[in-house]
Amino acid sequence: MTWTTGTEAAVSFKGAAKAFGAVRAVDGVDLEIARGETVALLGRNGAGKSTTISLLLGLNEPDEGSVALFGGPPERAVRAGQVGAMLQEARPVPRVTVRELVSFVAGRYPAPLPVDEALRLAGIAELAGRRADRLSGGQSQRVRFAVALAGNPALIVLDEPTAALDVEARQAFWTSMRAYARRGHTVLFSTHYLDEADAHADRILVIDRGRIVADGTGEQLKRSVGGNLVSFDLTGAGTQGLTLLPGVVSVEVRGDRARLRTDDSDATVLALARRGSIRGLEVTAASLDDAFLALTSSVPEGL
Numbered sequence: 001m002t003w004t005t006g007t008e009a010a011v012s013f014k015g016a017a018k019a020f021g022a023v024r025a026v027d028g029v030d031l032e033i034a035r036g037e038t039v040a041l042l043g044r045n046g047a048g049k050s051t052t053i054s055l056l057l058g059l060n061e062p063d064e065g066s067v068a069l070f071g072g073p074p075e076r077a078v079r080a081g082q083v084g085a086m087l088q089e090a091r092p093v094p095r096v097t098v099r100e101l102v103s104f105v106a107g108r109y110p111a112p113l114p115v116d117e118a119l120r121l122a123g124i125a126e127l128a129g130r131r132a133d134r135l136s137g138g139q140s141q142r143v144r145f146a147v148a149l150a151g152n153p154a155l156i157v158l159d160e161p162t163a164a165l166d167v168e169a170r171q172a173f174w175t176s177m178r179a180y181a182r183r184g185h186t187v188l189f190s191t192h193y194l195d196e197a198d199a200h201a202d203r204i205l206v207i208d209r210g211r212i213v214a215d216g217t218g219e220q221l222k223r224s225v226g227g228n229l230v231s232f233d234l235t236g237a238g239t240q241g242l243t244l245l246p247g248v249v250s251v252e253v254r255g256d257r258a259r260l261r262t263d264d265s266d267a268t269v270l271a272l273a274r275r276g277s278i279r280g281l282e283v284t285a286a287s288l289d290d291a292f293l294a295l296t297s298s299v300p301e302g303l
């Protein structure tokens with residue numbers, strides 16, 4: 001079957017949209033993810049990450065547009081064992097051990113990983129004999145990761161995979177995920193954590209109100225919103241004309257402090273000096289957090 005070994009994108013969305021009543025959870029997404037990429041889907045609560053993932057897995061049908069995995073319908077790729085998923089809500093399976101659970105899932109795929117390898121990769125070798133329904137939240141999460149890996153799928157989709165993990169487990173998780181990605185597999189994970197997206201993805205997709213509002217590396221996203229932030233005390237002076245200063249991309253005022261996003265901080269600072277506005281002056285590089293806040297709206301849907 002050529003479509004399993006072809007060169008089509010691992011993931012392809014064309015104008016995909018999905019609404020729940022008046023809420024356009026996914027609002028016209030065009031997206032291609034190449035085989036072997038590790039991609040983070042970053043967005044606030046309710047931005048549309050889980051809905052995008054459910055369209056991708058064929059759990060929901062788009063109202064408009066189309067979604068394809070490896071050049072075919074998602075259900076076909078899922079049935080062919082090309083996709084492994086770790087979703088947010090999953091009920092533990094009662095009365096089976098972790099090894100039995102992972103073996104059962106592996107057995108449903110055409111070319112699974114050896115069960116011990118899946119357990120080891122997910123960092124839960126020592127939990128193999130434990131009952132899967134008697135684990136802590138973090139342990140259960142790692143079991144779900146092992147379940148997602150068990151079939152050795154070409155594409156693995158992880159919805160907020162580190163949400164319940166402590167710092168150590170989180171690090172161990174990312175080490176495992178990177179090891180899996182290095183085998184040439186495609187990984188898509190959603191997260192609220194900018195640092196995780198920056199550290200562990202080749203590419204970050206920022207989603208806001210169901211739309212992809214930015215697509216690039218962490219560095220590219222930082223640059224796209226203006227490289228530096230210049231802040232200073234207003235000390236009663238007005239904010240008039242700040243947006244017109246050289247280099248300034250945006251102006252934000254918090255209390256008595258102004259923050260200018262600028263793509264030419266030297267020119268901005270010189271112009272501020274000419275205005276006499278240099279009290280408490282500070283120039284910092286824009287962080288991914290700044291980029292994220294600039295790219296996404298702070299007003300919840302519907303307001």
Ligand SMILES: Nc1ncnc2c1ncn2[C@@H]1O[C@H](COP(=O)(O)OP(=O)(O)OP(=O)(O)O)[C@@H](O)[C@H]1O
Nearest residue numbers: 020023025043044045046047048049050051052301
């Ligand atoms: N089954 C549903 N019925 C009605 N509305 C829904 C449903 N699923 C999602 N929504 C709405 O669609 C929007 C996007 O939700 P989604 O769960 O995709 O966001 P998310 O980015 O995954 O959020 P979170 O980070 O909180 O998990 C939200 O406004 C949500 O309330």
